[in-house]
Amino acid sequence: MLKRTTHRPHSLPKGPWLMTQTWKNVLFAHWPLSPTTLQTKIPAPLEIDTYDGQAWIGIIPFDIVRLRARFLPPVPFAHAFPEVNVRTYVTFNGQPGVYFFSLDADHRLAVRMARSLFHLPYFYADMEVKRENGFIRYHSYRPNAMFEAAYQPTSHVFTAEKGTLDDWLTERYRLYTTHRRNLYALDIHHNPWPLQHAEADFHKNTMFLELSNTKPLLHYAKRQKVFFWPLHRCT
Secondary structure: OOOOOOOOOOOOOOOOOOEEEEEEEEEEEEEEEOHHHHHOOOOOOOEEOOEOOEEEEEEEEEEEEEEEEOOOOEOOOOOOEEEEEEEEEEEEOOEEEEEEEEEEEOOHHHHHHHHHHHOOOEEEOEEEEEEEOOEEEEEEEEOOEEEEEEEEEOOOOEOOOOOOHHHHHHOOOEEEEEEOOEEEEEEEEOOOOOEEEEEEEEEEEOOOOOOOOOOOEEEEEEEEEEEEOOOEEOO
16 A cells, blocks of 8 residues: 555655554545635645645544554554544645644544644534435534535445545645644545545535535545554744
């Protein structure tokens, strides 16, 4: 898996990977938003990335399983839990990546570790995920941030063609975050996403209050194994 790199926009990071986890039942729900609006919500020196002049917000619910550090077994009592991310797409010195507005998880220890080790805006949320009549029903709640949706795939598996919007939204291999006014990056690696088109009913969604009234663009992925490298300060 680590030898398959031609789909990446840049080479693998130097040094050994730090952590691995597997993501299951991933929904990519994306809404278009004004680049000008989003630029005011991200820290300098990051710049909003756009596709054909359009910026995007993604809300991504999924399950994390098999979380472990390199050379270690899965983390006791913290190797599997649901999570939902709210993110947009940015660049720094020409390098594309993801910027997270929030990451909600149903595991207090995992939230504390992620905040401390990776300086990411994690929050504890009360979550429930179940499968019913072919749909994945996902519920997440914390004050001022609720998400309830039911979703399922509707197509065969495909790999997004290079240069398409599907590829641009999903094939991201770096995240950016800030801590004490410093910018940090973290690199990841995985195989190309095994995507499917999807349908979803959003019963409640207050994860990001400035979403447009347009219907979201939806993708689903059943499973993806991901490797993480250490967080590093950007120069």
